[in-house]
Amino acid sequence: MNSNVEQVLRTVNHAFDQLVNSTVVARALNETFSPDDFLLYRNLRKEISNTQSYFTKVEDIVIVNIEQNWMIKNSGYYKFNTYLHHTQIANQMLLPNTISWSLNPSIWFYSEEKANAYECPYVISLVKKLPDQKLDKFGLAFANLPTCSIGSILNYTPAESETVIIMDDQERILFHTDPSMIGKYAISTGFISDSHVFSQPVGQFETELGGKKYTATYLRSSLNNWIYLSIISIDSLTQDSKKIGRYLFFFCLIIIAVFLVIAWLGSRQMYNPIQSLLKQIGGSPPSSVKPGMNEFEIISNQVQNLFQSKSQLEQEASRHLQQSSTFFLMNMFQKDIRRNELTEKMELFGFSEKLAQWQVMSVIALQIDTLEGTRYSKDDLELLLFAINNIVEEIIPSEVRLPPVSIEHTQITLIGGVNSEAQPEYNGFIYSTTESIQSAIKRVLDLQVSIGISLPFHDIKKASAAYHEGLEALKHRIYLGEHVIIPYANINAGKQKLLAEYPSLAETELFDAILIADEEKSRELLKAFMQLIFKQEMNPQEYQVSIFRFLNSLMVSMQQSGISLNQLHSGGGSLYEELNALQITHEIEEWFWSRVITPLIRIFRDRQNSQYHNISEKIMDMIHKYYDTDLTIEKCATEMHYNANYLSGVFRKETSVTFSEYLSSYRLNMAKKWLMETDITIKEISEKLQYINSQNFIRSFRKQEGVTPGQFRESHRK
Known part of the structure; x- marks a missing residue:
């Protein structure tokens, strides 16, 4: 359940990142956007609709620009301050993180077009503060998944007495077998009386409800700290296990009885042929058998003595022949061997009969994508390639291939076909074979591999070129990713690719x-x-x-x-x-x-650590000297010969406030000082402090102090 849900959440997050970082969204956020900008609205709606898909279950994408007072979603364009629930939506800016998963009422987003008839009372919102790459956030983006769709994402049918619950990091219920519990806290279920039971990343505990005992299994997600919980009654578990135990006991008794009868009858039929065989190979009769030895041991000793020399010779010859065959195939793929030598070796190792039947051939090159995140290490690579060789030998019939070999962590196999005219059928056979190899390796070894397929060729002398084509095809994993099958014929097939501009x-x-x-x-x-x-x-x-x-x-x-x-x-x-x-x-x-x-x-x-303090003191000194000028962080950077982004980060890290916040605070203190100690007019003060007009200064002063500048001056004079 955790994997199914997080796969969708990651897909939503990835698609949402592409949307909020697109040029269309950036333009809409940074430029003045009104209902008359139809072209921009159409492009923005197109980007939003591309992000939604049936797989992710995203019902709506909502983008809000608080600064420009507009909101866009599936139903159209809105003035944000006139929207019914704009206050609740704007409060999402208070979330502690730039990106958050949040459970919100559906009425916030769909009150006007669904006339209060919601399919789901709650939605799970992926909330991002905008712009994504700037410190000052003035917008929000929501990707809304209805809580009703979680059940289809889980792809799991609970048992009759099982309760499945998904909770967020605040222990609010996102999914429950009983839909009426969605939106409530975990303690409301009656199964959970203390949240400390979820102190570990994964675990089990027992609970009780209505005098009935239950066992609960939970998993806390590392992605978003959600809790996946399954609760089932202990009675239902024990009842099934007792029934299975009884059936198993009687079944085992029947099997034992059948085997005893078969063994008794079989032993009577076996002894006479064994005694006859013992006499034929020259063994001693049963009366002269040494203590502790039986007829099978005597037969075994005689057979071993009889064939020992022959077996050793055959094993040695077979081992050397196999090694020589493997070495020859490695040279054939890596070097351009003369045709006479190639023909002789093929005849020597018994490959010439196959080659005579084949009219078309291809080379497949197989590589393990990565050992990272698997149960294997780099020391296991040679053993894994040996296991892959065995899998390939089992899947591909011996009459249509040469023995697989391993070259520099790559498994190479040459495959042949009889009919060169049926090229589509041959290509289909190659592709289905490689898919079967991939699936078998994933199932048996739990490894992902990629396979490169060479162009078809008709002359065995071109095997070396085909080998390099397979390796070249594998290089394209750099953009295709892992677990792919790459025919060399499809690389850049008819497509002209332009070199992308360096970022x-x-x-x-x-x-x-x-x-x-x-x-x-x-x-x-x-x-x-x-x-x-x-x-x-x-x-x-x-x-x-x-x-x-x-x-x-x-x-x-x-x-x-x-x-x-x-x-x-x-x-x-x-x-x-x-x-x-x-x-x-x-x-x-x-x-x-x-x-x-x-x-x-x-x-x-x-x-x-030794430079930040000095830089911050210089910036504060410049603010104290030039606060009454049009001072910016860029001007400070030019004066101090630093990058502006670098200075901004250093100042914030040292003072815990931004440059503009510190400058505004200092100017406010100077304004208060002039109001108390001088008779300078409010208009002159606003001009000295670089305000556009006195009204802006008065509004800013009242926001900070709660009173107007005139009221502040009068109260201090009294």
Whole structure:
């Protein structure tokens, strides 16, 4: 249940991230948006409808711009302050996190178009504060999933006496076998009297309701801290187990009785042939058998002595022949062997008869996607490839393949077909075979593998080229992902791909976050940067250009900051060689984070502890001197020769307030001082403090102090 729900939640979150970070949403938030902007409204509705799908069960996408006073959802465009429940929706800005899962009443979003006849009284809202990439938030976005749809997402039918509950991190019920309980707290169910029973990530406990005992099993999600709970009566469990136990006992008694009769009858029929066989191979009669030995042991000894030499010779010859065959196949795939030698070896190892029948051939190259997150380690790789070889041999009939071999962590198999004219049938056979191999490896070894398929060829001498085609096809996992089957014929088939523009702006933002040692923001920006790199389908070589450019930029930034390579990378080996060996997108991202960016953040954090205080004091000194000018963080950055984003982050980290908040507070204190000690008019004060007009100054002063400037001056003079 947890996996089914979280798969949908992750899908919703991913699609929602793409929506709120799209250019259309950014334009709608940052520009003046009115009901007359039909083109922008149409594009925005199109982006919203693309985010909704039957699989995710998202019923509505709601976008609110509090600053510009508008709201958009499925039913249209609204003035936000005229919407019935705008206060409750606006209060979602008070949520502690930028992104949150929240249980909200359906009436907040659908009161006007459904006339209070809701299918579900509650919705589960994915709430994001907008803009996503800015500190100052003035908008909200909601992705609403009806609580009624959770049952279909669970894809689970409870037992007759079982109660299934899903609760959020506040222990409010999001799903219950009884729909009337949705929205209530866990204590209302009667099963839970103390929330401390959920203190562990997973566990079981016993409870009682109406004099009946129940056992409860729960799991706390690591994604959003939701609790998945199953409660079932102990009586129903024990009743089924007792019935099964009785049936099993009588069934075992019957089996034992049948086997005893069969064994007795069989032993009588077996002894006479055994005695006859013992005489034929020259064994001693039963009267002269040594104590402790039986007829089977005597027969076994005689047979072993008779065939020992022959068996040893055959095993040795078979072992050497198999090793030689494997070595020859590895050379055939890796090198261009002369035709005469190729023909001789095929005849020697018994492959020539198959080749004579085959009119078309293909090479499939199989690689394990990753061992990360599995029960295996890198030390198990050779043993896993041996197991995969056995699986391939079982799935592919021996008459249509050569023996599989392993070359540099890649499993290679050559497959042949009889009829070269039936090309679609042959291609279908190759593809269905590779799908069967993938499924068997997943089922038996619990591993995900990818398979590259070469172009069909008719001459065995082209096996080496086909082998490299299979490897080249596997390189395209860098954008296709894991657990894929990649025919070489489909790579860039008829499509002209343009080299995507390098995301220099995203790279600069990431470097700024690394420079101020903001670990959380750096992780988010690295993920966003990688998404920009891999969002457009390109050749693997083109991806490598961008990836290595990024690594070069990191190295240059490191050298400019006076950081030696030994501080970042201890031990032998090359970072470029490590990066070149990676083929999966999430592995490349994780490598950059763990091998390069995390060590850089640690170094910059150590440096900044001694620099932040000095920088913050300089900024405060500039505010105290130039508060009566049009002072901004950008002007301070220019004066101090720093990046503005860097200065903003440092000042906030040291003072716990933003630059604009500190400047506004200081100006307010100066205004209060002038009101108490001087006769300067309110208009002159507002001009000195850079307000557009005196009315803005009066409103701001009253918001902070609760009284107007004139009332403040009069009260202090009295």
